[in-house]
Amino acid sequence: NNLKEETERAGPSHGTTCPFCGFPTSDWVDDMGNSEDIVKAVREDFPDWDVHDSVCSRCAEYYKLKTGKW
Numbered sequence: 001n002n003l004k005e006e007t008e009r010a011g012p013s014h015g016t017t018c019p020f021c022g023f024p025t026s027d028w029v030d031d032m033g034n035s036e037d038i039v040k041a042v043r044e045d046f047p048d049w050d051v052h053d054s055v056c057s058r059c060a061e062y063y064k065l066k067t068g069k070w
Contacts (some may be wrong), residue, residue: 018056020046029060036068 014026020042033039033051041063042049064070 018048018057018059019049019053020055023056023069025056025058027057028054029057032052032060032063035067038063038069055062 015024017024030052032042032053032055039051061070
């Protein structure tokens with residue numbers, strides 16, 4: 001239990017692939033769910049996405065720009 005909680009807090013490992021673009025990254029963003037517009041735009045492309053899932057900074061930037069939330 002304790003190990004699972006520590007792993008969740010640490011986020012994805014260095015070099016893990018982004019669930020959106022599929023490229024390996026070490027630069028993760030975990031606050032994509034802070035705007036309803038961003039969540040809606042992401043779910044149009046990735047319907048199974050969970051707001052608690054991390055994405056790479058480039059994909060996060062793309063959806064922020066796409067929705068004018070930059």
